[in-house]
Amino acid sequence: MIAPSFLEEDGTRSKGSCCQDEFPFAMSLGTGFLVTALVFVFWRPQQHVFLDRICITESDPQLKAEQILSLAGMLKRSREMLVLWDSSWSDRLWCLFELSAFLKSKADSEHSRLLVTPTFMGPCVVATFLGMFLAVVPLTTFPLDASFLIPMVFVCVFGAFGALCCAHAFRSYFQSVDDLKEKLQSVNLERTRSICCDLNHEGDMTCDREIVKDCITIWFGSQEAFEDCVRSEVLETLTSELEQSVFTRPWRIAASVPFLWACMDLAAMNAKTQHWLIAINWLLSGLTMCLLACPLNIENLANLAHRFRTRQPTAAREALMDVLVLLLALPLFLCGTALTFLSGALQPPLPSLSQAAFYGLLELVVWLKRTGCFSCARSKGQETGQPARTGHQF
Numbered sequence: 001m002i003a004p005s006f007l008e009e010d011g012t013r014s015k016g017s018c019c020q021d022e023f024p025f026a027m028s029l030g031t032g033f034l035v036t037a038l039v040f041v042f043w044r045p046q047q048h049v050f051l052d053r054i055c056i057t058e059s060d061p062q063l064k065a066e067q068i069l070s071l072a073g074m075l076k077r078s079r080e081m082l083v084l085w086d087s088s089w090s091d092r093l094w095c096l097f098e099l100s101a102f103l104k105s106k107a108d109s110e111h112s113r114l115l116v117t118p119t120f121m122g123p124c125v126v127a128t129f130l131g132m133f134l135a136v137v138p139l140t141t142f143p144l145d146a147s148f149l150i151p152m153v154f155v156c157v158f159g160a161f162g163a164l165c166c167a168h169a170f171r172s173y174f175q176s177v178d179d180l181k182e183k184l185q186s187v188n189l190e191r192t193r194s195i196c197c198d199l200n201h202e203g204d205m206t207c208d209r210e211i212v213k214d215c216i217t218i219w220f221g222s223q224e225a226f227e228d229c230v231r232s233e234v235l236e237t238l239t240s241e242l243e244q245s246v247f248t249r250p251w252r253i254a255a256s257v258p259f260l261w262a263c264m265d266l267a268a269m270n271a272k273t274q275h276w277l278i279a280i281n282w283l284l285s286g287l288t289m290c291l292l293a294c295p296l297n298i299e300n301l302a303n304l305a306h307r308f309r310t311r312q313p314t315a316a317r318e319a320l321m322d323v324l325v326l327l328l329a330l331p332l333f334l335c336g337t338a339l340t341f342l343s344g345a346l347q348p349p350l351p352s353l354s355q356a357a358f359y360g361l362l363e364l365v366v367w368l369k370r371t372g373c374f375s376c377a378r379s380k381g382q383e384t385g386q387p388a389r390t391g392h393q394f
């Protein structure tokens with residue numbers, strides 16, 4: 001989706017502007033990647049957290065019992081709870097107990113915040129970022145006097161492979177969320193797991209289960225009331241967060257930022273030789289790709305993966321469904337690409353503006369849908385007898 005009118009008539013990027021020997025090549029891309037890697041490895045959050053796994057003692061049974069009984073006060077005074085979720089979450093007694101207690105203690109509070117992050121998002125974000133980075137490397141490292149078509153084909157082929165991997169990962173994730181719904185709807189406190197019981201309380205280990213059961217009786221009134229809370233409030237809150245608040249816009253932009261770096265390099269090369277209009281075009285194209293095009297295409301892929309998430313009976317059919325999701329996601333990508341090439345053929349002063357306008361308009365539609373403007377229209381439609389539609393959105 002890089003505007004072809006930035007190129008020369010023979011398909012290269014070099015006419016009158018080749019400055020490979022003068023300008024540090026891929027400087028933005030290389031520097032951006034290096035700084036991101038350093039921040040990723042060395043930066044640590046500074047806020048205080050209560051991490052149950054290390055803040056509750058295992059060595060002193062009496063102190064451990066007192067700490068667990070004090071959890072209610074700890075949860076009540078906490079502003080936020082971070083749930084690191086994976087498919088084993090619903091089987092674990094501690095997880096169900098803590099989230100239920102947090103939701104109960106914050107029932108009347110408007111200032112509490114629940115953050116749910118699937119553990120799969122860690123490798124997913126890193127892999128998406130690295131995939132985007134590797135996809136754009138040829139844009140700024142391929143010989144300038146060669147056809148630009150080769151790195152563009154590489155970007156498209158590599159991008160399609162990455163999108164297929166994402167389609168598979170997203171579908172698997174939504175399938176595990178469906179499994180979560182089933183498990184929570186039939187939750188039974190006696191069937192939940194705790195580490196102490198899994199280890200058969202070796203070495204006179206205290207059983208958490210008995211202490212937690214006492215807490216549940218004190219806080220919820222009975223085990224049945226606790227299970228009802230899990231089947232209703234916990235189920236609704238958790239699945240809502242996992243389906244609608246995971247593939248957030250900030251992470252989609254963060255994963256797409258290598259496109260901006262690559263376009264900044266191409267803009268810098270042209271600015272160096274005072275081809276200002278071409279430089280502005282590359283910069284605008286990079287901003288459009290990073291802030292609008294890539295995030296919207298990722299969101300579209302995730303929405304389709306959610307819609308076609310149903311688990312298939314064989315691995316071959318699962319793979320076919322992944323390919324189907326990819327094929328259904330292609331039209332949005334192809335529309336943006338076709339518009340870009342059409343703009344390039346018409347040779348306007350800033351062809352990237354059409355690309356930015358296209359994705360900007362789409363983003364506006366998505367934003368209006370998310371903020372409920374269309375729901376208002378639907379409500380009016382229902383009053384006049386028109387059918388309502390429902391749809392998944394992030």
Ligand SMILES: [Zn+2]
Pocket residue numbers: 194195196197198201206207208209
């Ligand atoms: Zn136990």
